[in-house]
């Protein structure tokens with residue numbers, strides 16, 4: 313059995329708001345394999361973002377356990393969590409979260425700073441990441457000089473630059489029009505297919521969710537429905553790029569039809 | 571994160587907010603340059619006074635009635651010429667004892683008038699004090715013995731009363747009495763604010779009659795060598811105390827004067843520096859304030875950096891370095907301005923400003939320290955921000 317990218321058991325997170333306890337997540341069991349493409353859907357306030365923050369180690373659960381690549385995050389210090397975020401996870405946010413007065417290439421290189429990568433190598437890797445999202449002509453542009461779709465592609469390049477096992481995207485198309493949304497989805501598709509990067513994506517839009525291989529529906533802090541891992545709960549053999557690449561090719565084709 | 575990286579990041583942040591950074595630095599710049607300038611002026615004043623004291627002559631002991639010290643009230647003098655003769659016997663070398671009786675008087679030549687300090691003294695004055703002559707002669711023993719109405723003029727008095735004309739042999743009136751000029755001193759400058767070039771020296775006997783007094787103001791004794799100063803000083807004071815039981819006499823040496831003046835001016839310099847230091851501190855509070863604003867404004871950026879893998883100490887370092895860079899750049903600018911200002915003051919005004927390396931080093935050190943001290947709180951706040959909350963910030 314391969315090590316799961318994420319393995320959550322009884323995962324819960326509650327917030328204390330002026331003495332009142334708000335249960336955002338109320339015990340989620342979830343296993344996501346390397347190379348999967350998962351869409352999380354659910355009404356607003358159901359706990360999707362909370363779940364993403366926990367998976368991305370931005371936050372700690374109030375109950376339950378979470379293993380990331382086999383490591384129980386409760387055993388990690390804040391510093392170790394930061395290092396795990398830096399190496400294992402790439403984030404894509406609904407509102408892009410780019411540094412406004414910083415060129416695209418430097419925005420993309422940001423995660424590598426915290427890994428101690430030398431400047432020249434950072435820029436080179438950032439340049440390649442930008443090329444891979446089709447922005448080789450925008451290296452020195454600032455976010456304000458780019459369209460929303462381009463900005464989100466910069467953000468995806470930033471999520472990728474550190475070669476993470478998984479990209480967590482919380483409503484990445486939420487601020488984009490249909491055409492730009494489709495473009496972003498096509499890039500995520502291709503990443504998953506060609507590089508075997510696992511993608512967990514939160515969305516409101518059924519047609520976006522439909523492009524994932526697996527759909528998980530969240531309601532009131534619980535998983536209401538899980539379409540399950542294609543080909544069973546655990547793929548044997550650990551060859552994650554093989555089948556994923558095959559599947560991805562087909563999906564990329566269909567993406568162009570959207 | 572590498573240190574060089576943190577520096578680059580901080581510099582970039584300061585560059586992006588250029589106007590705000592400059593304004594924030596202004597407090598530190600003003601504080602630091604004030605420290606450097608004020609210490610330079612204080613030190614310059616101290617150096618000047620010390621060279622004045624040394625310029626008086628060497629191994630001088632000044633004897634005055636009463637208690638001598640900072641803040642002591644002047645005592646009514648009961649010393650007279652008989653006491654001077656007594657001190658001469660005690661010292662054993664009559665030529666190394668001189669006397670002074672002073673009064674401010676108006677002198678007149680024709681229609682030209684000047685207010686001067688009339689100093690009654692004797693022929694021994696040049697044996698003890700450095701008071702070179704420009705023209706003519708010093709007072710003589712005969713001048714004193716026969717109460718001659720002769721005068722030796724300070725250089726400024728000579729110019730004021732006689733202009734380009736050679737004053738030697740000319741007449742002048744002092745408080746109505748006619749005097750003849752026998753000599754003119756070289757310019758020697760001021761000592762303790764006493765403008766010695768605005769004095770006229772007349773025989774002590776003549777002065778006493780002119781002023782209608784028998785007292786004298788003080789006695790000056792010249793020791794034969796530096797190691798003789800203290801024993802001689804003690805001998806003179808003891809002898810006077812024996813002659814007038816129950817009264818106090820003070821003798822002060824140049825070394826002691828130097829020490830006292832040095833202490834007073836040192837304190838003054840310290841107080842000035844402290845006041846300037848307070849403004850530096852206020853500058854530090856400004857830095858703290860701006861850093862807090864900056865942390866708040868950049869909450870989302872902090873959240874993002876954390877999401878991308880910045881550790882608490884990376885964020886803390888980024889903001890702390892920003893604060894320290896603000897105060898350090900401000901400090902270096904302030905030092906440059908302060909040194910420039912001090913040099914300008916020294917060049918353009920009579921104030922003898924002297925830049926000291928320690929004030930520069932101190933100002934630099936303090937500005938770095940102020941940055942650390944006032945940067946820590948905002949930087950810690952930044953470092954501790956919860957990334958999820960920070961990312962949601964407006």
Ligand SMILES: Nc1ncnc2c1ncn2[C@@H]1O[C@H](COP(=O)(O)OP(=O)(O)O)[C@@H](O)[C@H]1O
Pocket residue numbers: 327328329334335336354355356357358359360361362363959
């Ligand atoms: N920092 C927080 N403090 C208090 N309550 C929160 C916080 N974050 C989320 N919540 C609450 O938790 C619930 C789930 O929120 P969230 O995970 O953002 O939902 P979704 O992303 O599905 O819209 C909501 O009721 C929300 O109000």
Ligand SMILES: [Mg+2]
Pocket residue numbers: 360361362482
């Ligand atoms: Mg959400």
